[in-house]
Amino acid sequence: MSHLLIDAGNTRLKWRVVEASGAPAEGVGCPGDADLFSGIAPGAVDRISISTVTSEVARQALHQELASRFGVTPAFYWAQAEQCGVRCAYQHPETMGADRWHAMIGAWTECRQPLLVVDAGSALTLDLLDAHGQHLGGYILPGHRLMRESLEDKTARVFFGKSLSLDTSPGLSTGECVRHGLSWLWSSVIDRIEAMRTTYGFETVFVTGGDGEDLIRLGLEGQWRPSLVLDGLGIVVHREATE
Template identity: 35%
Template sequence: MNLLIDIGNTNLHWARQDAAGLGPMTGVRHGGGLPLDLLAAWEALDPPRRVLVGNVGGADLGETVARVVRAYWGLEAQFAVTRRDCLGLRVAYAQPTRLGVDRWLALLGALGRGAAAALVVDVGTAATFDVLASAGQHLGGLILPGLTMMRDSLFAGTRIPPGEPEPTDEPWAADTGAAVATGSLHALAALAERLHQRLWDRLSESAGAGSAPPPALLITGGDGPRIAPLIARPLELVPELVLCGLARLASTQWRPEN
């Protein structure tokens, strides 16, 4: 059994991987530390063979996880590091390590699900959009504030009273707080549609005669289910996509120094 850990800016998710595949994902808010219920759950686990970690939550939290792994199982946690070429994925960045490891792992996860081309949208503390063309070529991506950060920055930078920032079922609102909440949801959903269409157009141009099949649209992250209903095209919600990328690494002889 392998233990796979995804440390985000706000939440920590983990799952076990065994011969049957990836198990159920469990998530907690970490607040910069490891909650007691998480420690109790890990203490009850059968000893893993390997522990792989994707960490964008900061060096201190990563070191805390590493210490717990040593104390519980006598293992060294293996922290994923973005590589230019790995398991069929080629990163577009001139400096690959500047691509967040969570984004890289999500792209590896998308390839592992058989996506020939895809737009990968991760809606968490930040909202990231990564474009994957055919044959594993990453074209680049975009980063925006996530829903909470987008709303908070607007309220902080204006004199708009926050009110009750609950979105409406309509694409507009008759209250300022609801207008901000609804607007942030539609902004991210509309960008997902726009980038997906741009990618599809590009693939069709490259295909020559006829139109290329539509690329996959994969939505992940804690707020993914909030924007998914607003996107007017086929998509897949894959909350565990980063862990899927870690699972691909764990199924190989990959090591951080490779």
């Protein structure tokens, strides 16, 4: 039998099936896609664990879909005051996004030294950990898609592509001005991250999220971990099972 791990974001859902033997299988798609779990046999899953930042309505819909498809009641995992060597800086840890929490646990378990986690999804989040696993706080910024959609929604007669440009020079058309401008903003974030290295003493930067590779291509020096949230969630549930 298998354990299904799920990272359910606002725009993408990633899953991993972990079996007692053999390499894990992974998949990704949009929430609600009819074929999102088509690669998993209905009777092959006996446990489901989820990290999610979706709305309560979306969470309930996912709960019902999984229970109906696999006949298993899924368990949702949230941020804690302290877990797997990581201590949350929030006074109310339950208000932290579960994806950020599990990404930090995944990163901390891998290197156990001062680090920064950058998650470039619908939002761009940055979280700092010190040499003792203490969360020092973080930042939440609109991600590339949110910034682009804001311009699309609030302006007229502005047409531009959806992909992130790697060119930060002044644009020579409206579309270029938008694409290059968004990349210019992200390059400024990268500059701020580099300046933070000395202040906070971290050398390791873990990068995850749908736009994470574009940040690296723009110049961010970091280690690409596309499944970092699933890694952390897997660590949490394994620790729970062995305690």
